[in-house]
Amino acid sequence: MKPHILAVDQGTSSTKALLVDGAGDVVARASAPLSQTHPGPGLVEQDALALLDGVHATVSTCLRAAGPCTVTGVALSTQRESVVLWDSVTGLPVAPLVSWQDQRGGERAARLAAEGAGEEIRRRTGLPLDPMFSALKMAALLDEHDPSRTRSRAGRLRLGTVDAFLLHALTGDAVTEMGNASRTQLLSLSTGDWDEDLLRVFDIPRAALSRVVSSTGPFGRITNLPPLASGTPVLAVMGDSHAALFAHAGRREGIVKATYGTGSSVMTVTGSPSPSDSLCTTIAWSTPDGTTFAHEANIRSSGRTITWLAELLDTTPQSLIDLAARSGAGDITLVPAFGGLGAPWWDARAVPVLIGFDLGTDRRSLARAALESVAFQVRDVLAELPGLDEVVADGGLTRSDALMQLQADVADVTVARARHHELSAAGAAHLAGLGAGLWTAAELEERADANRQVFTPAWDEPHRQAAVARWHRGLEAARALGSG
Numbered sequence: 335m336k337p338h339i340l341a342v343d344q345g346t347s348s349t350k351a352l353l354v355d356g357a358g359d360v361v362a363r364a365s366a367p368l369s370q371t372h373p374g375p376g377l378v379e380q381d382a383l384a385l386l387d388g389v390h391a392t393v394s395t396c397l398r399a400a401g402p403c404t405v406t407g408v409a410l411s412t413q414r415e416s417v418v419l420w421d422s423v424t425g426l427p428v429a430p431l432v433s434w435q436d437q438r439g440g441e442r443a444a445r446l447a448a449e450g451a452g453e454e455i456r457r458r459t460g461l462p463l464d465p466m467f468s469a470l471k472m473a474a475l476l477d478e479h480d481p482s483r484t485r486s487r488a489g490r491l492r493l494g495t496v497d498a499f500l501l502h503a504l505t506g507d508a509v510t511e512m513g514n515a516s517r518t519q520l521l522s523l524s525t526g527d528w529d530e531d532l533l534r535v536f537d538i539p540r541a542a543l544s545r546v547v548s549s550t551g552p553f554g555r556i557t558n559l560p561p562l563a564s565g566t567p568v569l570a571v572m573g574d575s576h577a578a579l580f581a582h583a584g585r586r587e588g589i590v591k592a593t594y595g596t597g598s599s600v601m602t603v604t605g606s607p608s609p610s611d612s613l614c615t616t617i618a619w620s621t622p623d624g625t626t627f628a629h630e631a632n633i634r635s636s637g638r639t640i641t642w643l644a645e646l647l648d649t650t651p652q653s654l655i656d657l658a659a660r661s662g663a664g665d666i667t668l669v670p671a672f673g674g675l676g677a678p679w680w681d682a683r684a685v686p687v688l689i690g691f692d693l694g695t696d697r698r699s700l701a702r703a704a705l706e707s708v709a710f711q712v713r714d715v716l717a718e719l720p721g722l723d724e725v726v727a728d729g730g731l732t733r734s735d736a737l738m739q740l741q742a743d744v745a746d747v748t749v750a751r752a753r754h755h756e757l758s759a760a761g762a763a764h765l766a767g768l769g770a771g772l773w774t775a776a777e778l779e780e781r782a783d784a785n786r787q788v789f790t791p792a793w794d795e796p797h798r799q800a801a802v803a804r805w806h807r808g809l810e811a812a813r814a815l816g817s818g
C-alpha cells in the first residue's frame with residue numbers, strides 16, 4: 335500500500351487532521367472545534383483534556399474516512415506560547431491551559447521591565463517582554479500551584495507548550511520542539527536550548543521543562559492514538575505559524591506569509607537572527623540541514639474578532655463574513671485591541687474601541703468594520719517591510735474572498751492565497767515527508783507556486799490613503815484611551 339503522512343494541527347479555535355498521500359495530495363480531513371473561556375479580565379483558558387480529546391477525535395474521523403492505508407509517520411503542528419501544567423506521572427493537567435491570548439503575566443512583565451531586564455531578554459530570545467509569551471504564564475501557573483517550586487523542581491510537575499503536552503500524552507516522551515520552545519522566552523536563540531539565566535529571571539525550574547529537540551526529533555512512537563497503529567513514529571513537529579511558512583515553500587528568503595487564524599502572523603525567513611525593533615526573531619525550524627531563523631509580527635485578534643462579534647450578534651462567522659462582503663466600505667472603525675495590541679505597536683495598554691457609529695448603524699456595517707480590522711492590522715505590519723509586493727496567505731479566514739481582496743487593496747500588495755487554508759498541518763506533513771523520502775524540496779516548491787490564487791490591488795492611492803488614515807485615527811484613540 336502507498337505511504338501516507340498523518341498531520342495534526344492543534345489550533346486555538348479547532349484541531350485539524352489531514353491525511354496526505356505520497357504525491358502530496360490531501361486524501362482525507364477532519365476537524366473538531368475547541369472552545370475557550372474567559373474566567374476574568376485578561377484571562378483566557380482552554381480545557382487541556384478537551385484539547386487532547388479533539389486530537390483523538392480528528393485522527394479517528396480522518397483515518398476512518400480514508401479507509402485502510404499505510405501511515406508512514408505522524409506530523410504535528412501546534413498553537414504556540416499557550417502553556418499546560420501537568421502531573422508528569424499521571425499525565426493529567428493540574429490546571430486549565432493558559433492561552434497565548436491570556437494577560438495574567440502583565441504585572442510580572444511590568445516589574446521586570448522596571449528592573450531594566452527587557453533589553454537583555456529581547457537580545458537573548460528575540461522576543462519583546464510581553465505576557466503573550468510562555469515564560470510569564472509559566473511563572474504565574476507555578477505561583478498558584480507550586481509557590482515553593484518544590485514539586486516542579488523535583489520534576490513531578492511539568493510545564494510545557496502544547497507540543498510538549500501532546501508528545502507526552504501520545505508517546506510518553508518528555509520532549510519539546512525547538513521552534514515552539516523559542517516562543518517561550520526561555521530559549522537562547524544562540525544555543526537552541528534553555529537559558530539558565532532566563533530560567534532564574536522567570537523563576538522556572540529546569541526540571542519542570544521538557545528536553546528541547548529539533549523539528550525532526552528524534553521523537554518517540556505513538557502509543558495511544560487509535561485507530562492509528564501503535565508504534566507509528568512521530569516524524570516532525572512545528573509551531574503552527576512556522577509550519578504554514580514551510581508549506582508556502584517559505585524556506586527561501588523574500589517570501590512573506592500572512593496566516594489569518596484566531597490571531598494573525600506575518601513571517602519571513604531571515605538569514606541572520608539579529609533582533610529587530612518591531613519584529614520578533616524566532617527559530618522557524620531546526621532540521622538535519624541546520625537551524626532556520628525567521629522574523630515575525632504577531633497580531634492578537636483577527637479571526638477572534640469575527641467569532642467575538644458573531645457570538646455577540648448570535649450568528650455564525652460565515653454569515654458575518656458574508657454580510658461584510660455585501661457591505662461597501664463604511665465609516666465605522668473597530669480596533670480590536672482585546673488584551674492590547676501586538677505588532678507593530680506592542681502596546682499592552684491599548685483598549686478596544688468602536689468609532690463612527692450612529693443610530694443608523696446596522697449589523698452589516700459592524701461586520702464590515704470587523705473584517706476591515708483584520709486587513710488593516712496586517713497592512714500596518716506589511717508597511718514595515720519596504721519593497722514588498724506580494725504576500726502569500728493561509729488560515730481559516732482566507733476562505734473569505736472579500737478579505738483577500740480587501741487586504742490587497744489596503745496594503746497595496748498582491749495577495750496569493752494557498753489552495754487550501756490548512757497550511758499549518760500541510761507544512762508539518764511536508765517536513766515529515768521530506769525526512770521519509772516521500773518528496774523532495776524542489777517538488778514541494780513547485781507545488782506551492784502552482785497552487786495559489788492571486789488577488790491584485792484595485793484601489794487608487796487617494797482612496798487607500800483615506801481609508802488608512804481613518805484606521806490610524808481609530809488606533810490613536812485605542813492607544814490614548816489605554817494610556818489615560
Ligand SMILES: Nc1ncnc2c1ncn2[C@@H]1O[C@H](COP(=O)(O)OP(=O)(O)OP(=O)(O)O)[C@@H](O)[C@H]1O
Nearest residue numbers: 345346347348595596597637640652729730731733
Ligand atoms: N466559513 C468561514 N469563512 C471564513 N472564515 C471563517 C469561517 N469560519 C470560521 N472562520 C474564521 O476562521 C478563524 C479560525 O481560523 P483557523 O482555523 O485558521 O484558526 P486556528 O488554527 O484555530 O487558530 P490559530 O492558528 O490562531 O491558533 C475563526 O476565528 C473564524 O473567524
Ligand SMILES: [Mg+2]
Nearest residue numbers: 345574595758
Ligand atoms: Mg492555525
